Amino acid sequence: MYEKIFDGIREQAHVRDELRMGLVCDACDLGPCTFDGSTSRVPCGITPDEMAMKNLAEKIAEGLGEYKTYKRHITMIYDLESLLKAAARMVYVSRSYSDEIDGLLAPYRTVRTVPFGLGGLHPEAVNICAVSSPQGIHDLIEFTRTTEAAESIERAGAHGVNIVSLGYPGAELAYQRGIPCIGNYLILDNALATGCIDAIHTFGSERASLEEALKHFASRKGPKCELPAPELHTTGATLDVATINRAYEQGDIEGVVVLFGAASPTCSWHMEGLVTDLVEHGYLVLVTGAHMYEGSTSTMNAPGVAHIGFCEIGKIHGRGFAPTPIVLVPGWKNAKILTSALALVHHGYPVITGVRIPVTPSIEEKLAEKGCITELDGERVVERISELQSHQVG
Structure with missing residues (x-):
């Protein structure tokens, strides 16, 4: 299905290492510039971390633009905490929009x-x-x-x-x-x-x-x-947080995992197998985005898969979950998904991405300290979820 896409990925392979770390800049007429391993200086004196942060800020600005919450001078922010806070500006707009669409369409919704x-x-x-x-x-x-x-x-x-x-x-x-x-x-x-x-x-x-x-x-x-x-998959069940919380408190589920967005061709996770593995380990998996998985259910009090519509964090944040959901982001084909993931990190949600965020290793380490990690091996995702849950309890 993705033959043309994989052909393009192969064509770009020889330049992806530097680009993957966000080390390219076209912000002014002194460039474009990059740190390619053989160079350590650029005309303006920007450092590799600053270059990567600037590019990450541009992604966030684009994501915020979809919610009309763009913040001026965001690309001049080189502090990760401030940048994550800026990303979170879209959370309440997403919540409002999710509620608006639900109010319009809920009268037509039924389990089917x-x-x-x-x-x-x-x-x-x-x-x-x-x-x-x-x-x-x-x-x-x-x-x-x-x-x-x-x-x-x-x-x-x-x-x-x-x-x-x-x-x-x-x-x-x-x-x-x-x-x-x-x-x-x-x-x-x-x-x-x-x-x-x-x-x-x-x-x-x-x-x-x-x-x-x-x-x-x-x-x-x-x-x-x-x-x-x-x-054929089951969908249409109302997200019943009270029932989910009772199931968690009674030990009927291990926790809640939110699958945020559809899989990417560059993600090595075997999505169907991962979702099955999560259910077998006792998790309720809430799926947002344009993919459906086996094990779909209309109940919220036992391990299973519940498809709950589009990938808006307003569907999840602020709903009163007792177990803080673990958020899996298998890919981000637009800036909105990446911005949403970083906004959730700001609000304390553990996030696991299946593809690398284009930042330098030092910034990646800072993101990990805040609960945002990348795991390229799909077979280790459940293990990493357990680690993040242990960290939450600790």
Whole structure:
């Protein structure tokens, strides 16, 4: 599935060591500059740690920008504690947004099985892949259920309309409204290659997207599209923190692990095996993001997997968990995920990343002191979780 991505990774391999530590700077016309192991001086006198901190600050600024909470001069902060505090500016915006979307969509939420992956496409139906906001996808769903839309779909000879999504909104709409989530954004090329996607709906007119989809449906091969069997998973259960806390206090679960975001092609964790291992070790795994795993459940009082929608830390922070959740970040394909992870570190959540944050070893050590560690070996993640829990108790 990720052949093109792995080809690109191989092309970049010879320059990745320095870049992985954040040692490249294009902040002014004296550069770009780097510390490549053979150089120790740059024109402005910035140190390797300062260069890495500046680049980390730029990532955080980009992540904050998605929440309209950007702080001026953040890229001039070279103190890690201050930088983590700046990242935490997005926490309460995320909480407010999570509550807003939940208020809109919760009336439609119920426990049900939802298709995950390309098997969620229906060759005999009009398939629209919606990649707008959760509110925008909700509006599209409602429009396709109007009499006007139903008559158009019937005239086209389609067996209904099948709205699917992917990535961040796909995870939330699968949870709240039960539509298929076909994967993260890296799956889009594969989805289009099936020939079953009749339209991509972004932020335009719902009517225009349906009209485009009907035209494409009339021209394609219909049921002859080849698709894998759908993977079915349970989702839609309300996050019941009181029940979770009782289960923890009674010893029914070892703790709560939050899987924050979908896996990255550069992460070596075997995600399905890791999630199974966590459940076998007694953890309740709360999954946010565009992936679904075996062992999904609607109960919150025993080890299992609960899919709870999009990767917003507002779904977790400030909800009153008795066991502080351990947060696993298998990858960050955008700055928002990295910023969110660092914001959680600021608020005392232990965080384990599956790919390195681009900082120097000394900054990585400081992050570890604050409870943010990188573990590249997926088979050691459960062990590292136990270590972090012991540290919390101590």
